[in-house]
Structure formats: C-alpha cells, structure tokens
Amino acid sequence: MNWRMLLFAGGMLAAVALVNFYIGWHLSLWIAALWPAFGEASGWATAAYWAVFYAVALSYLGARLPIRPRFVGRGLKVVGSYYFAVMEFSLLLLPIADLGAAVLLLADRYDPAYAAYAGTAVFAALAALMARGSWNAWNPIVRTYAMEVDKDAGEYESVTVAVASDLHLGNIVGNRHLDRLLRKMEEIKPDLILLPGDVIDEDIEPFVRNEMDKRLSRLKAPLGTYAVLGNHEYYGGHIEEYARRMGEIGIPVLRDETVTVGGGIQIVGRKDKTAEAGGGRLPIARLTEGLDAGRPILVMDHQPYQYEQAAAAGVDVLVSGHTHRGQFAPNHFVTRRLFELDWGYMRKGRMHAVVSSGFGTWGPPIRLASRSEIVELRIRFTAVK
Numbered sequence: 001m002n003w004r005m006l007l008f009a010g011g012m013l014a015a016v017a018l019v020n021f022y023i024g025w026h027l028s029l030w031i032a033a034l035w036p037a038f039g040e041a042s043g044w045a046t047a048a049y050w051a052v053f054y055a056v057a058l059s060y061l062g063a064r065l066p067i068r069p070r071f072v073g074r075g076l077k078v079v080g081s082y083y084f085a086v087m088e089f090s091l092l093l094l095p096i097a098d099l100g101a102a103v104l105l106l107a108d109r110y111d112p113a114y115a116a117y118a119g120t121a122v123f124a125a126l127a128a129l130m131a132r133g134s135w136n137a138w139n140p141i142v143r144t145y146a147m148e149v150d151k152d153a154g155e156y157e158s159v160t161v162a163v164a165s166d167l168h169l170g171n172i173v174g175n176r177h178l179d180r181l182l183r184k185m186e187e188i189k190p191d192l193i194l195l196p197g198d199v200i201d202e203d204i205e206p207f208v209r210n211e212m213d214k215r216l217s218r219l220k221a222p223l224g225t226y227a228v229l230g231n232h233e234y235y236g237g238h239i240e241e242y243a244r245r246m247g248e249i250g251i252p253v254l255r256d257e258t259v260t261v262g263g264g265i266q267i268v269g270r271k272d273k274t275a276e277a278g279g280g281r282l283p284i285a286r287l288t289e290g291l292d293a294g295r296p297i298l299v300m301d302h303q304p305y306q307y308e309q310a311a312a313a314g315v316d317v318l319v320s321g322h323t324h325r326g327q328f329a330p331n332h333f334v335t336r337r338l339f340e341l342d343w344g345y346m347r348k349g350r351m352h353a354v355v356s357s358g359f360g361t362w363g364p365p366i367r368l369a370s371r372s373e374i375v376e377l378r379i380r381f382t383a384v385k
Contacts, residue, residue, distance in 0.1 A: 020057040023090045024050065026097070030119025033112070056083060060363075074171045074206075081172055082130075085328060085364035089129050092330075093122045133328055133366035140180055140359055140372040142188060145345050146380070147352045149316045151296045153381040154264030159223070161298070162190035163375040165321025166358025168232065169212050170201030173360040177372075178215050181359055184374050185219060192223040192261065195251070196321050197230025197272060197302030201362065204238040208245075217249035223261040225251045228269040230302040230322065232362075235274075254300065256282045258291060266291050268315075270301040288313040296381060304339050304355045311351040317379065318353045325357040329369035343370070 032039030060080025254269020304320035326332035
C-alpha cells in the first residue's frame with residue numbers, strides 16, 4: 001500500500017514539475033525577447049532563474065514544511081496560493097500563443113518578435129484575469145432566495161436565514177474580509193444565522209493568533225447562530241479546540257445534533273461527509289426520526305450529497321457549501337458534473353436545496369464565474385394554524 005502511495009505522489013510531483021517547466025520555459029522566452037542579455041546569460045544565471053522559478057511554483061508545498069520563523073511559511077503559503085491561479089490561467093492562455101506560433105511557422109511567416117508580442121499579450125490577459133478574480137473574491141454580494149414551507153413554525157410566520165459557508169479563515173482570508181461579513185450581516189438583520197462548514201482553513205493557528213473568534217462572536221441573531229464542520233476542519237485536526245472556541249462565543253457546532261429554536265423550527269447539523277470513512281456520521285434518516293414532522297426541518301450539511309435521502313427523511317430546507325462553484329473558471333464545468341447541485345437553488349420533491357459558492361476562498365483569493373456571497377433565505381411558513 002505504501003509503495004502505491006509513493007508511486008502516486010511521485011507521479012503527481014513529476015506532472016507538476018513538467019507543467020511548471022512548460023510555464024517557466026515560456027516565461028524565459030518572453031524575458032529573453034524583451035531583454036536579449038538574459039538569453040545570452042551564463043549557465044549559472046539560467047540555473048538561478050530556474051531555482052527562483054521553482055521556488056515560487058512549489059512554495060505552497062514548501063509552506064507545509066516545519067519552517068522557522070513561522071512568518072516565512074505563512075509568506076510561502078500566500079505566494080503559493082496565488083500561483084495556483086497563475087498556473088491554471090497560464091495553462092489556458094499559453095496554448096493559444098503556441099497555436100499562433102505554429103500557424104505562423106506553417107505559413108513561413110514567423111517573426112522572432114512574436115515571442116515578445118505574444119508574451120506581453122498573455123501577461124496582460126493574465127493580469128486582467130487576476131485583477132477581476134481578486135475583485136470578485138473581496139467584494140461579496142448577498143444572494144436571496146424566497147421559499148415556502150407548508151408547516152407550522154410556532155410563533156413565526158416567516159424567517160430570514162443568513163447562510164455563510166466556506167469562510168476559510170486563516171492566513172489569506174483574514175479579519176478584513178471577516179469584517180465585510182459582519183457588515184453584511186448587520187444590513188440583512190437575519191432571524192437566524194447558519195455557517196455550514198469550512199469556517200477555518202485547516203490550520204487553527206491563524207484563527208487563534210488573529211483572535212478571529214472574537215470577531216465571529218459579533219454574529220448575532222434572535223434565533224441564534226449555528227455552525228457545522230466542513231472537510232477543512234477535519235483536515236486541520238483541531239476539531240475539539242475549534243468546537244470549544246466556537247461554543248465559548250455562543251456559536252454551537254452541531255455534530256449530528258439537532259436543536260429547536262423559536263418554539264418550532266428544527267435545525268439539524270450534520271458531521272461532514274469526511275467522517276463517513278470511519279463510520280462516524282449518522283444517516284440523515286436517523287437524525288430526523290425523532291423530530292416533529294409537522295414542524296419545519298432545516299439541515300446544514302457541508303457537502304451537497306444525498307439529496308434523495310434527505311428529501312425522503314422529511315427535510316424542508318437543506319443548505320450546503322463546499323463546491324465554491326469551482327471558484328474560478330473553467331472549474332465550474334467540473335463541479336457541475338460532480339454534484340447534483342453545485343451552486344444555487346433546486347427543488348427536490350418537497351425539499352428546498354441551496355448550495356452557496358461560499359464567502360471566503362481556498363488557495364488563491366480569486367473568483368471567476370463565481371462571487372463571494374452570503375445567501376439570504378426568506379422562508380414563509382404557510383400551514384394553517
């Protein structure tokens with residue numbers, strides 16, 4: 001088993017090295033076209049170029065090493081995160097430039113100056129994509145869905161529920177973006193706030209160091225604020241400390257647990273699908289079997305799976321995140337195929353399902369074909385009392 005994992009890891013590293021050689025080679029051609037002395041440099045200069053290039057390209061992996069002082073590792077993670085977007089966009093843009101070169105060569109009209117013009121065009125397009133993607137990531141919007149649930153919610157005829165998934169609080173998404181969340185929540189003035197997973201981005205250290213829990217404590221709503229675990233909380237391995245800190249600020253982390261608020265609204269918080277590997281997650285039917293079927297059932301499940309089972313279990317509203325809608329194009333074409341619903345709203349029988357693209361970002365704070373968002377659910381209860 002170990003040798004298979006080593007073989008897979010070796011293959012992945014080789015693929016990453018080849019992809020980045022392709023990108024680095026094109027970058028060197030562009031630099032040489034603009035600065036001929038670079039193309040005539042010694043072998044030592046070339047070696048230095050590739051050393052610096054691969055240090056940047058592999059900086060996200062380097063950030064996972066036990067580097068001291070810690071701020072060096074944090075810096076590597078930031079650089080590496082942005083490079084993820086640079087790498088993907090380069091793999092989309094560079095083949096277009098190569099195609100142009102091939103056409104000119106076949107027509108016997110290739111000019112060495114093409115490398116300078118094509119490289120500049122690729123760089124400009126890359127800069128534009130990064131700038132637009134950054135704006136989409138740091139300027140969240142509120143997306144509203146109105147729905148009716150034919151059940152009795154006690155004293156409430158309607159509620160406004162604010163959903164903020166995938167905050168990914170850490171070294172990249174920090175207090176500044178968290179403050180944007182707080183301002184938006186103050187504008188919405190929700191009755192209930194739900195945080196369906198990936199509140200932190202694996203490592204709890206920046207969450208603690210930057211006292212992000214104190215800021216989160218300002219998320220207040222009459223019916224309370226509740227959270228569930230996402231896959232990144234599991235990856236980080238600090239679930240108990242995270243849950244304790246959240247509980248101390250008045251945000252319970254529901255782990256296959258239910259609560260009733262407002263005298264009739266039942267909230268179910270599921271453990272993340274990651275927990276299924278060790279048999280540590282209850283089926284949705286087990287979680288709902290003791291609930292009042294005549295009262296509304298709202299479920300938080302980080303990953304948008306098992307819609308058929310949730311609908312059959314009597315769930316009225318299911319909210320999820322996880323997908324980021326691919327975060328930046330063209331990844332949304334992949335998430336669309338992986339999930340029954342990768343973003344937005346759908347009706348599954350009597351159940352309303354909503355998947356958010358998330359408020360924060362994983363890796364680069366870049367979004368294209370998606371926006372950082374808060375979901376506002378306006379739920380009206382229509383049962384005759």
